[in-house]
Amino acid sequence: MLNPVTDAFEAQLRAMLPAAAFKDDSAPYLTEPRGRWAGQGLVIAPGTTEDVAAVVKACADARIGIVPYSGGTGLVGGQLLQDGPAPVVLSLERMNRIRDIYPSENVLVCDAGVILADVQKAAEGVGRLFPLSLASEGSARIGGLLSTNAGGVNVLRYGNARAQCLGLEVVRPDGTIWHGLTRLRKDNTGYDLRNLMIGAEGTLGIITGAALKLAPRPVGVGAAMMAVPSPAAALDLLAMAGERIGDGISAFEIMHRQGFDFLAEVGPEVKQPFDNIPEWCVLIDVGLPAGLPPEAALEGLFEAAFEAELVTDGVIAQSHAQRDAFWHIRESIPEANRRIGSVSSHDISVPLSAIPEFIQRGKQALAEVGAFRINCFGHLGDGNLHYNIFPMPGRTRADYEAERPRVKEVVHDMVHAMDGSVSAEHGIGRLKVDDLEHYGDPVKLSMLRAIKDALDPLGIMNPGAVLRQV
Amino acid sequence: MLNPVTDAFEAQLRAMLPAAAFKDDSAPYLTEPRGRWAGQGLVIAPGTTEDVAAVVKACADARIGIVPYSGGTGLVGGQLLQDGPAPVVLSLERMNRIRDIYPSENVLVCDAGVILADVQKAAEGVGRLFPLSLASEGSARIGGLLSTNAGGVNVLRYGNARAQCLGLEVVRPDGTIWHGLTRLRKDNTGYDLRNLMIGAEGTLGIITGAALKLAPRPVGVGAAMMAVPSPAAALDLLAMAGERIGDGISAFEIMHRQGFDFLAEVGPEVKQPFDNIPEWCVLIDVGLPAGLPPEAALEGLFEAAFEAELVTDGVIAQSHAQRDAFWHIRESIPEANRRIGSVSSHDISVPLSAIPEFIQRGKQALAEVGAFRINCFGHLGDGNLHYNIFPMPGRTRADYEAERPRVKEVVHDMVHAMDGSVSAEHGIGRLKVDDLEHYGDPVKLSMLRAIKDALDPLGIMNPGAVLRQV
Numbered sequence: 001m002l003n004p005v006t007d008a009f010e011a012q013l014r015a016m017l018p019a020a021a022f023k024d025d026s027a028p029y030l031t032e033p034r035g036r037w038a039g040q041g042l043v044i045a046p047g048t049t050e051d052v053a054a055v056v057k058a059c060a061d062a063r064i065g066i067v068p069y070s071g072g073t074g075l076v077g078g079q080l081l082q083d084g085p086a087p088v089v090l091s092l093e094r095m096n097r098i099r100d101i102y103p104s105e106n107v108l109v110c111d112a113g114v115i116l117a118d119v120q121k122a123a124e125g126v127g128r129l130f131p132l133s134l135a136s137e138g139s140a141r142i143g144g145l146l147s148t149n150a151g152g153v154n155v156l157r158y159g160n161a162r163a164q165c166l167g168l169e170v171v172r173p174d175g176t177i178w179h180g181l182t183r184l185r186k187d188n189t190g191y192d193l194r195n196l197m198i199g200a201e202g203t204l205g206i207i208t209g210a211a212l213k214l215a216p217r218p219v220g221v222g223a224a225m226m227a228v229p230s231p232a233a234a235l236d237l238l239a240m241a242g243e244r245i246g247d248g249i250s251a252f253e254i255m256h257r258q259g260f261d262f263l264a265e266v267g268p269e270v271k272q273p274f275d276n277i278p279e280w281c282v283l284i285d286v287g288l289p290a291g292l293p294p295e296a297a298l299e300g301l302f303e304a305a306f307e308a309e310l311v312t313d314g315v316i317a318q319s320h321a322q323r324d325a326f327w328h329i330r331e332s333i334p335e336a337n338r339r340i341g342s343v344s345s346h347d348i349s350v351p352l353s354a355i356p357e358f359i360q361r362g363k364q365a366l367a368e369v370g371a372f373r374i375n376c377f378g379h380l381g382d383g384n385l386h387y388n389i390f391p392m393p394g395r396t397r398a399d400y401e402a403e404r405p406r407v408k409e410v411v412h413d414m415v416h417a418m419d420g421s422v423s424a425e426h427g428i429g430r431l432k433v434d435d436l437e438h439y440g441d442p443v444k445l446s447m448l449r450a451i452k453d454a455l456d457p458l459g460i461m462n463p464g465a466v467l468r469q470v
Numbered sequence: 471m472l473n474p475v476t477d478a479f480e481a482q483l484r485a486m487l488p489a490a491a492f493k494d495d496s497a498p499y500l501t502e503p504r505g506r507w508a509g510q511g512l513v514i515a516p517g518t519t520e521d522v523a524a525v526v527k528a529c530a531d532a533r534i535g536i537v538p539y540s541g542g543t544g545l546v547g548g549q550l551l552q553d554g555p556a557p558v559v560l561s562l563e564r565m566n567r568i569r570d571i572y573p574s575e576n577v578l579v580c581d582a583g584v585i586l587a588d589v590q591k592a593a594e595g596v597g598r599l600f601p602l603s604l605a606s607e608g609s610a611r612i613g614g615l616l617s618t619n620a621g622g623v624n625v626l627r628y629g630n631a632r633a634q635c636l637g638l639e640v641v642r643p644d645g646t647i648w649h650g651l652t653r654l655r656k657d658n659t660g661y662d663l664r665n666l667m668i669g670a671e672g673t674l675g676i677i678t679g680a681a682l683k684l685a686p687r688p689v690g691v692g693a694a695m696m697a698v699p700s701p702a703a704a705l706d707l708l709a710m711a712g713e714r715i716g717d718g719i720s721a722f723e724i725m726h727r728q729g730f731d732f733l734a735e736v737g738p739e740v741k742q743p744f745d746n747i748p749e750w751c752v753l754i755d756v757g758l759p760a761g762l763p764p765e766a767a768l769e770g771l772f773e774a775a776f777e778a779e780l781v782t783d784g785v786i787a788q789s790h791a792q793r794d795a796f797w798h799i800r801e802s803i804p805e806a807n808r809r810i811g812s813v814s815s816h817d818i819s820v821p822l823s824a825i826p827e828f829i830q831r832g833k834q835a836l837a838e839v840g841a842f843r844i845n846c847f848g849h850l851g852d853g854n855l856h857y858n859i860f861p862m863p864g865r866t867r868a869d870y871e872a873e874r875p876r877v878k879e880v881v882h883d884m885v886h887a888m889d890g891s892v893s894a895e896h897g898i899g900r901l902k903v904d905d906l907e908h909y910g911d912p913v914k915l916s917m918l919r920a921i922k923d924a925l926d927p928l929g930i931m932n933p934g935a936v937l938r939q940v
Contacts, residue, residue: 021836026746070697072735102821102822103709104705104706104709104822105821105853107821146707148658149662151656155655155656159633160656162665163633164662172913172917176916177913178913178914178917179913181912182823182891183889184820185625185819185853185854186625186630186819186849186891186895186896187893187894188619188669188892188895188896188897188898189891189892189898189905189906189909189913190669190910190915191666191670191921192619192632192669195662195666196661196662196666197923198662199658200661204661215716215717216712218716219713219714235574239573239574242576243686244689244760245759246758246759247627247717247718247841267533267815288759288762289715289717289762289767290715291762291766291767291770292758293898296761297759297760297761330660334718343545349653349655349656351572351575351577351653351654352575353657370770379656382655382656383575383654383655383656384655384656406770419653419655420654421654421657421658423657423658423659424654424656424658424662425656425658428658428659428660432659434657436660440659440660441648441649441650443649444650445640445660445662447648447663447925448660448663450924450925451661451921451925453924454924455920455921466661
């Protein structure tokens with residue numbers, strides 16, 4: 001059983017840390033982006049790894065829980081503890097230094113509190129690319145992105161956050177520091193602690209620094225929107241694109257017409273790419289080496305795909321501005337979704353070839369629950385769909401309180417039956433602990449529990465996230 | 471403390487398993503490829519995952535150690551237990567089925583006992599590539615390759631074995647089966663058990679099946695040998711190649727003239743690519759998309775590099791046969807090394823930009839120990855060098871027994887001081903347990919131990935490998 005933060009404990013921390021580590025206003029740290037949950041606790045922002053270690057050691061001695069806080073953009077409540085003894089909320093915002101850049105190695109070493117967009121800019125400054133890219137990149141911080149193994153739009157080519165990290169510095173739950181900040185590409189000396197910490201959502205320790213992998217910047221970039229007759233055709237197009245352009249495909253996103261209808265209904269303003277919006281279309285992004293112009297590669301793909309009846313229409317970006325416009329459409333869909341207000345949102349993945357069946361069965365199964373609008377879009381190349389269920393026109397989210405649990409159950413049962421995941425990129429946090437218990441393989445669950453107990457025997461690290469507090 | 475296999479235990483297993491699971495001749499399983507160590511124990515080859523689980527359960531009940539045995543090609547003694555109570559040696563050779571191939575998903579699911587070359591062939595059969603490639607691919611099996619996180623020549627582009635696996639089926643040390651054989655590209659539901667098992671060298675469980683990631687086959691492949699004035703120039707050439715050709719660079723291998731001299735001295739016969747063998751040269755391999763001929767890309771690179779004084783000579787393969795000939799040279803070097811007989815061999819990695827300094831300092835430091843010939847070659851793109859020390863002409867390995875420990879110490883101390891790894895791709899096995907203890911961060915070591923104790927509390931899985939048996 002953990003203890004709550006007390007005035008005496010706060011005084012102890014104030015004696016240890018500089019005044020800058022304490023916040024006048026803790027409210028922003030205790031609210032969730034969509035306002036769904038409220039947190040509690042004492043917010044602390046240490047400025048160094050050693051100070052993080054000292055706070056963790058003090059918490060371990062006093063058996064006080066710690067909730068690591070990064071950019072605060074998570075959608076599953078991993079950064080907020082609503083109930084139980086008040087914890088220390090440990091923000092890494094003051095640890096925001098880029099420590100070193102090694103352009104010849106394609107490596108950047110930074111504090112965990114650096115904002116993603118700042119890493120992207122620093123990489124660009126030395127002619128390199130940090131490919132992790134997602135909607136919240138202006139506020140999400142590296143520590144949280146790694147702790148949740150963030151995904152985004154470039155996973156198809158560059159992998160998720162896990163694939164873009166070479167080394168970590170971690171404060172363990174006993175306050176010791178693991179100096180694993182290696183820049184090595186290969187090191188087979190013992191178990192893979194790095195990947196264990198990545199995606200652990202702060203329940204096994206606090207990531208305080210990272211050595212990140214940069215990539216060469218592609219010589220030419222381009223994009224196309226192509227209308228496809230069906231999700232199955234989109235998958236065949238993906239395979240054809242791989243055969244022709246290989247690793248050069250950076251992103252392959254699918255969008256249903258519903259997203260365009262939402263944009264027309266509630267904004268934001270976007271220029272529609274097609275005269276007649278097709279039921280399904282894909283956004284293909286490429287980055288290619290010297291000697292291979294992206295427009296030519298995309299035209300070649302379009303012609304071969306048209307021949308094979310995999311596409312019915314297409315627009316190839318003729319400028320960077322047009323490419324940006326395509327991406328603006330894709331990135332505006334989540335905002336349109338927020339304005340409409342979903343009954344239930346799902347971040348799911350299934351094996352790639354099961355996607356057409358999933359979309360078909362989902363439509364049928366939800367029709368049995370009630371009348372909804374479904375906006376299905378996302379990272380087709382990764383088998384990862386954002387599968388969101390909306391009210392019919394003229395009604396609101398609040399009208400569907402009764403149906404929501406059943407909608408969620410229908411979608412998750414279907415995903416599970418198809419060997420999919422009910423959290424493809426958002427993680428478990430506190431929102432999906434029940435789902436993990438319900439759908440997770442019991443053998444897997446017992447291993448997760450054994451690892452948690454071994455590495456955080458007092459249970460102070462992000463209590464109740466990923467695994468239920470016992 | 472573990473118990474040895476007894477006649478009664480063997481009888482118990484014979485009652486459980488078909489006769490095919492028992493070997494008439496266990497000698498091949500109890501000797502190491504170079505004949506350096508001898509193993510012991512009862513060799514069993516179960517034919518199914520359920521039979522593996524039953525054997526493990528029986529061993530757990532009787533507290534008998536298990537040494538998983540895959541292709542037997544490991545170089546660090548992970549597949550052999552010399553001392554202590556006789557274990558069960560568990561071979562997966564009878565589990566050699568490719569279970570399913572999903573070309574549209576770029577996924578292949580197989581038993582862990584399948585030989586690497588058979589996976590490569592099966593992938594080729596559906597127009598795909600399984601990029602893991604190394605000298606022992608004709609006998610190494612998938613389970614061992616994953617358990618040691620094998621590397622090889624394509625790591626630069628495709629990553630090591632870890633990066634090529636989506637899911638695992640694992641028999642845990644208590645005989646339960648973890649069904650983690652997912653084909654999902656994204657699944658953020660709990661800690662990364664897959665990567666924990668990969669590289670654990672059979673000490674946390676036995677991998678019995680794997681879902682492997684295939685890649686599209688590049689449309690055009692090519693290779694070039696280029697003479698470089700120095701290792702530093704080779705690194706600059708690597709960066710330039712990345713900027714021009716990006717992901718299209720599949721391999722970037724460095725070779726010292728010593729390797730060519732060994733080939734001339736003891737064979738195998740190869741056709742030398744240069745009239746005058748340079749001190750250093752690189753082998754660059756590319757795989758490119760449609761529309762970009764490899765010869766043109768390599769010529770463009772060579773011209774730019776010549777202009778920048780990064781290369782002094784070069785030969786671009788004009789045919790598949792010539793490309794194969796280049797690779798034959800590279801792949802013949804280890805055989806020439808074996809014929810010469812090394813004083814001491816090292817599989818090391820350092821941060822990429824430290825390589826020139828490592829090579830320079832190594833030469834000086836070894837000169838203080840004695841007179842040697844150094845053959846330094848390997849995966850420059852990964853910062854991974856095979857750094858092998860040989861007798862002077864006319865002398866043999868046996869003449870250097872006295873110097874060997876000091877040579878090893880000098881090399882490993884230097885690697886450690888440069889933030890490198892003393893086992894870049896071969897693993898720890900039993901040979902390098904002392905090194906891990908000596909050079910490993912104590913905080914890291916305590917985490918390794920905690921995980922081992924949590925997941926294998928009886929200590930029956932590959933006892934004494936990676937971590938000392940306590």
